[in-house]
Amino acid sequence: MTENPRKLTRKDFASDQEVRWCPGCGDYAILAAIQRTLPKLGATTENTVFVSGIGCSSRFPYYMNTYGFHTIHGRAPTFATGLKITRPELDVWVITGDGDGLSIGGNHLLHVLRRNVNLQIILFNNQIYGLTKGQYSPTSDVGQVSPSTPLGSIDQPVVPVRVALGANAKFVARGYDVSKKLPELLEQAHAFPGAALVEVLQNCPVFNDGVFDLITDRKKGPQHQLWVEHGKPMITADGKKGLRLDPKTMQLELVELGEGGVSEDELFVHDETNRSIAWMLSDLPEVKALGVLYREPDAPVYDDGVRAQVEMAQEKAGGSDLAALLRSGHTWEV
Amino acid sequence: MSTATKDVKREELESVVIRFAGDSGDGMQLTGSQFTSATAMMGNDLATFPDFPAEIRAPAGTTYGVSGFQIHFADHDILTPGDAPDVLVAMNPAALKVNLPTLKKGGLLIVNTDAFTKNNLKKAGYESNPLEDDSLAPYRLLALEITRMTRAAVTEFNLGAKAADRSKNMWTLGLMFWLFGRDRQPTVDWLKKKFAKKPEIAEANIAALNAGHIYGETAELPSTVGVYQVPSADLPPGTYRNIDGNQATAWGLVAGAQLAGLPLFYGSYPITPASSLLHNLAKLKHLGVVTFQAEDEIAAVCAAIGASFGGSVGVTGTSGPGVALKGEAIGLAIATELPLVICDVQRGGPSTGLPTKTEQSDLFQAVYGRNGDAPLVVLAAATPGDCFYMAIEAVRLATKYMTPVMLLTDGYIANGAEPWPIPDVSKLEPFPVKFHEGPSEGFQPFLRRDDGTHARVWVKPGTPGLEHRIGGLEKAADSGNISYDPDNHHAMTKLRAEKVRGVADDVPAASLDQGEAGGELLVVGWGSTYGSIKQAVERVRKGGRKVAHLHLRNIWPLPNGLKELLEGFDQVMVPEMNDGQLARLLRGELLVDAVPFSKIAGQPFRISELVTEIERRLGDAAPRESSPEVRA
Ligand code: SF4
Numbered sequence: 001m002t003e004n005p006r007k008l009t010r011k012d013f014a015s016d017q018e019v020r021w022c023p024g025c026g027d028y029a030i031l032a033a034i035q036r037t038l039p040k041l042g043a044t045t046e047n048t049v050f051v052s053g054i055g056c057s058s059r060f061p062y063y064m065n066t067y068g069f070h071t072i073h074g075r076a077p078t079f080a081t082g083l084k085i086t087r088p089e090l091d092v093w094v095i096t097g098d099g100d101g102l103s104i105g106g107n108h109l110l111h112v113l114r115r116n117v118n119l120q121i122i123l124f125n126n127q128i129y130g131l132t133k134g135q136y137s138p139t140s141d142v143g144q145v146s147p148s149t150p151l152g153s154i155d156q157p158v159v160p161v162r163v164a165l166g167a168n169a170k171f172v173a174r175g176y177d178v179s180k181k182l183p184e185l186l187e188q189a190h191a192f193p194g195a196a197l198v199e200v201l202q203n204c205p206v207f208n209d210g211v212f213d214l215i216t217d218r219k220k221g222p223q224h225q226l227w228v229e230h231g232k233p234m235i236t237a238d239g240k241k242g243l244r245l246d247p248k249t250m251q252l253e254l255v256e257l258g259e260g261g262v263s264e265d266e267l268f269v270h271d272e273t274n275r276s277i278a279w280m281l282s283d284l285p286e287v288k289a290l291g292v293l294y295r296e297p298d299a300p301v302y303d304d305g306v307r308a309q310v311e312m313a314q315e316k317a318g319g320s321d322l323a324a325l326l327r328s329g330h331t332w333e334v
Numbered sequence: 335m336s337t338a339t340k341d342v343k344r345e346e347l348e349s350v351v352i353r354f355a356g357d358s359g360d361g362m363q364l365t366g367s368q369f370t371s372a373t374a375m376m377g378n379d380l381a382t383f384p385d386f387p388a389e390i391r392a393p394a395g396t397t398y399g400v401s402g403f404q405i406h407f408a409d410h411d412i413l414t415p416g417d418a419p420d421v422l423v424a425m426n427p428a429a430l431k432v433n434l435p436t437l438k439k440g441g442l443l444i445v446n447t448d449a450f451t452k453n454n455l456k457k458a459g460y461e462s463n464p465l466e467d468d469s470l471a472p473y474r475l476l477a478l479e480i481t482r483m484t485r486a487a488v489t490e491f492n493l494g495a496k497a498a499d500r501s502k503n504m505w506t507l508g509l510m511f512w513l514f515g516r517d518r519q520p521t522v523d524w525l526k527k528k529f530a531k532k533p534e535i536a537e538a539n540i541a542a543l544n545a546g547h548i549y550g551e552t553a554e555l556p557s558t559v560g561v562y563q564v565p566s567a568d569l570p571p572g573t574y575r576n577i578d579g580n581q582a583t584a585w586g587l588v589a590g591a592q593l594a595g596l597p598l599f600y601g602s603y604p605i606t607p608a609s610s611l612l613h614n615l616a617k618l619k620h621l622g623v624v625t626f627q628a629e630d631e632i633a634a635v636c637a638a639i640g641a642s643f644g645g646s647v648g649v650t651g652t653s654g655p656g657v658a659l660k661g662e663a664i665g666l667a668i669a670t671e672l673p674l675v676i677c678d679v680q681r682g683g684p685s686t687g688l689p690t691k692t693e694q695s696d697l698f699q700a701v702y703g704r705n706g707d708a709p710l711v712v713l714a715a716a717t718p719g720d721c722f723y724m725a726i727e728a729v730r731l732a733t734k735y736m737t738p739v740m741l742l743t744d745g746y747i748a749n750g751a752e753p754w755p756i757p758d759v760s761k762l763e764p765f766p767v768k769f770h771e772g773p774s775e776g777f778q779p780f781l782r783r784d785d786g787t788h789a790r791v792w793v794k795p796g797t798p799g800l801e802h803r804i805g806g807l808e809k810a811a812d813s814g815n816i817s818y819d820p821d822n823h824h825a826m827t828k829l830r831a832e833k834v835r836g837v838a839d840d841v842p843a844a845s846l847d848q849g850e851a852g853g854e855l856l857v858v859g860w861g862s863t864y865g866s867i868k869q870a871v872e873r874v875r876k877g878g879r880k881v882a883h884l885h886l887r888n889i890w891p892l893p894n895g896l897k898e899l900l901e902g903f904d905q906v907m908v909p910e911m912n913d914g915q916l917a918r919l920l921r922g923e924l925l926v927d928a929v930p931f932s933k934i935a936g937q938p939f940r941i942s943e944l945v946t947e948i949e950r951r952l953g954d955a956a957p958r959e960s961s962p963e964v965r966a
Pocket of ligand 1: 057204205
């Protein structure tokens with residue numbers, strides 16, 4: 001990152017384009033969180049690039065006063081990969097959605113994560129196709145009624161963070177659109193060297209309003225939120241419940257804290273470097289685990305590896321050039 | 335021990351076509367390529383045609399498991415791997431069955447009798463053993479117990495029968511080296527290097543090679559089997575090497591990127607017959623090349639576009655099915671006006687088609703195969719060596735015009751090799767790219783350069799003050815912002831078309847490769863048919879007919895002056911390895927009566943096929959304007 005000569009603010013990262021999401025869309029909050037986070041990271045507008053696919057969320061780059069590439073449906077991770085491995089000094093963010101990243105682009109998400117390309121991948125999950133007017137998505141619950149499923153969806157949904165864990169992702173986190181903790185999660189994702197996946201639960205008031213209310217509601221939400229922190233016991237945001245490991249079933253169970261319940265030291269302590277714990281946390285009944293579910297420090301970074309091989313080959317070749325290549329092997333004079 | 339050939343009286347031949355054929359496990363491609371290297375060293379001009387089955391290990395002994403390698407070499411400039419072989423080496427009955435129909439009557443036929451077992455004969459579909467009936471009478475048959483003699487040659491190495499038998503291709507090669515007076519030493523060196531870690535295998539192969547050679551020297555070969563010599567060809571002086579089309583394309587891309595002053599990024603997904611492009615480029619990391627084996631065809635092209643967005647020369651390579659998958663992304667590169675090179679090494683289609691066979695049937699896909707009005711530049715290489723120069727041209731046009739360029743080659747030139755005069759890279763004309771760096775006032779990403787190209791400016795992310803967003807949505811001509819305005823879309827569509835059309839003013843105008851304007855018949859070709867057409871036209875012209883040859887390297891836009899040239903001929907014939915795609919393009923674009931001549935057999939044209947067709951079309955009519963020197 002180049003020296004930041006002038007302290008940038010949130011405004012410096014906003015483009016002159018009118019934001020065209022529906023009023024009340026969760027995307028506004030995510031946009032604000034990212035615009036607020038970037039100055040804190042010491043980011044510059046010229047060295048930051050947002051790459052997106054297609055969908056409501058993928059309009060995102062147009063609203064950022066940075067470099068941006070609004071690509072084609074599902075493929076953002078691939079464009080970002082080509083860009084990042086040729087321009088490693090750039091700070092590249094991928095913006096995708098549940099349809100873009102898990103349906104049409106599922107393959108690319110799998111591979112960008114397993115390769116561990118140094119990117120921040122923000123997956124806006126609203127459990128619906130917004131831009132095409134409300135069809136069910138791969139994360140929609142069974143029974144979702146939509147124009148394409150008038151009798152309810154019979155598809156089993158995918159759990160985005162599970163896809164990521166299954167793909168051997170090295171950084172997996174989850175937050176939600178209007179959460180105050182979202183900027184902090186983004187900061188951690190940014191600090192991680194490698195592919196950092198952040199699933200952001202996002203409300204689509206037009207086609208899937210309130211789908212996450214149980215978690216995001218200001219009053220009732222905290223009892224269903226479980227923000228995990230490395231080395232800390234797992235306690236819901238309202239402080240009333242926690243997770244305990246049942247050694248017989250190897251499952252996490254939700255237990256009452258305090259009087260008549262269990263004490264805090266009986267609760268399970270989060271270890272973000274443990275993939276099995278992340279897996280257990282990924283799809284709990286009643287509560288939603290939020291925060292950094294998994295982080296694998298010191299994993300090899302793909303773009304570093306690409307550069308290292310080129311440098312190694314150059315060193316070994318000692319300035320051998322194209323002319324030498326053309327004359328390599330068997331040649332003869334006529 | 336000296337490996338040089340003893341002095342014997344050799345019959346001089348102008349040119350020879352040899353076809354090595356055997357089971358895919360018989361090592362025929364290796365045999366062929368070693369014979370090729372030895373032949374190049376003798377100063378012969380040559381062309382090769384590897385022809386292998388689609389299956390990696392097809393069932394042994396079957397006709398569909400037959401692998402062939404044809405080489406044509408001569409004392410003069412040649413352009414094709416030849417039509418009918420003069421010599422056929424058949425390592426088993428299936429190889430004989432598949433290849434005998436092409437062998438010239440009176441040609442030399444070498445067979446391994448040990449492979450003519452009941453079982454193998456049955457698998458090849460022979461009812462009786464052709465070695466025992468008189469079906470091979472029209473040929474000069476040399477029936478040898480190659481397996482037995484190979485085993486005898488390698489006994490001291492205790493390899494076991496299976497491993498020993500693997501050396502029989504080297505035995506055969508040794509014999510062929512003797513017959514054609516080639517030097518064994520380079521093959522000996524090559525074997526030592528290839529099996530450096532298994533010296534006993536290297537030694538066994540060398541022993542087999544020598545045994546085959548000694549057999550030729552000492553055995554009393556039938557008098558019908560001559561020993562031959564082909565004097566060296568009269569090639570222009572220079573330093574030469576053998577090169578195949580994919581290697582030439584890979585090196586041309588590297589050269590192009592260097593001439594542009596940019597790093598090269600190559601994203602690809604393995605596909606026959608384009609994979610060796612990836613292999614070749616992956617070896618060139620020391621030249622700064624970044625290669626990326628993507629998860630699929632789409633990811634490969636998208637990563638290349640991402641690299642172009644970042645200021646590299648983004649290239650992807652594939653074959654027809656891969657181009658189909660890349661279509662949407664190529665459209666994005668057209669809409670965002672980013673440079674991109676797509677190498678399409680064509681093969682038989684549709685669908686999976688004939689992966690290992692050659693065809694030119696992606697022309698329509700290249701020119702038209704995308705949604706919307708989506709023009710790009712289409713180039714076609716004519717020979718293996720030409721791939722080098724066309725790849726450079728692809729990079730030049732892509733970066734100068736900010737457009738995708740599709741370079742069409744095909745399996746025939748991708749795998750075929752020819753002696754290639756090595757160019758002096760310091761003499762290649764550079765075309766350095768200048769990135770736009772400001773001013774930020776009045777900047778918008780679709781600002782056009784004022785150099786007449788209509789190309790937009792290329793800004794590298796990281797440039798302060800020029801932050802911008804691009805994408806596949808239509809953008810306003812004046813601001814670069816998203817625009818759904820109907821008139822703007824009309825204007826932008828026309829602008830993109832005009833930009834690509836303008837390339838015609840930047841490339842050579844149409845000209846004849848052979849013959850004079852305004853004759854009886856013009857043969858218009860493109861791509862890998864160059865050699866066959868050139869020689870066919872030469873032959874017909876020797877008969878006094880006013881026939882000419884024009885070979886298109888610029889498929890889209892078509893070169894300037896083409897219509898006028900075509901209209902000057904009584905007939906225009908378009909031989910293509912497809913069902914008439916260029917002919918239809920010419921008819922549609924130029925309103926000329928171009929008539930296709932199609933061969934869609936997964937095989938290149940034979941010169942004789944073209945000669946017959948040209949003569950048929952000319953009919954008995956006297957030459958329209960016979961030239962005096964021909965009359966005489
Ligand atoms: S459709 Fe839904 S997701 Fe899309 S912009 Fe409107 S509210 Fe947001």
